[in-house]
Amino acid sequence: xxxxxxGVILAGGAGRRMGGVDxxxxxxxxxxLVQRVLVRLAPQxxxxxxxxxxxRERYAGFGCPVLGDTIPGYAGPLAGLQAALAHAGTPLLxxxxxxxxxxxxxxxxxxxxxxxxxxADLAVARADGRVHRAFCLLRSDLRPGLxxxxxxxxxxxxxxxxxxxxxxxxxxxxxxxxxxxxxxxxLGAGRQS
Numbered sequence: 256x257x258x259x260x261x262g263v264i265l266a267g268g269a270g271r272r273m274g275g276v277d278x279x280x281x282x283x284x285x286x287x288l289v290q291r292v293l294v295r296l297a298p299q300x301x302x303x304x305x306x307x308x309x310x311r312e313r314y315a316g317f318g319c320p321v322l323g324d325t326i327p328g329y330a331g332p333l334a335g336l337q338a339a340l341a342h343a344g345t346p347l348l349x350x351x352x353x354x355x356x357x358x359x360x361x362x363x364x365x366x367x368x369x370x371x372x373x374x375a376d377l378a379v380a381r382a383d384g385r386v387h388r389a390f391c392l393l394r395s396d397l398r399p400g401l402x403x404x405x406x407x408x409x410x411x412x413x414x415x416x417x418x419x420x421x422x423x424x425x426x427x428x429x430x431x432x433x434x435x436x437x438x439x440x441x442l443g444a445g446r447q448s
Contacts, residue, residue: 306335
């Protein structure tokens, strides 16, 4: 039997490129972005957490535990991963950003297959020559190293990945699934499609 996986939706950012709004709660065709991600991620994992630093009561309404960063000041996606690792209690954790409502239905299966095949620490999605670092599956025993990395004041996801055994997983066949909604213009364009 496969080891259980916890999913975390990263919704803890400051939303700077969207004028400071809480991105996960912005609606695309009448549905909050975080809900769209939840609908796609939940069937692929055993449980889902939401990483959010504001409007936590609204996020709780989606039926998942909501975790805030322990590091103040919107410290980035690694802080969300850190909080999720502290709470998850499963051997594996997969993350997805709240602003990518079209994530692949086979994201977790493909990341897991590569992680196990390469005995890697972390598997990350790659499409159209670009690594999508917020879409990753990692071993929960990486937590002490991540704690130390963040305690050093470092926040760069790529630098942390460089310290690990990482396998990049090709999703060129589903590249459009990684489209994200970063601005209000993106949100408007999505409403039209």
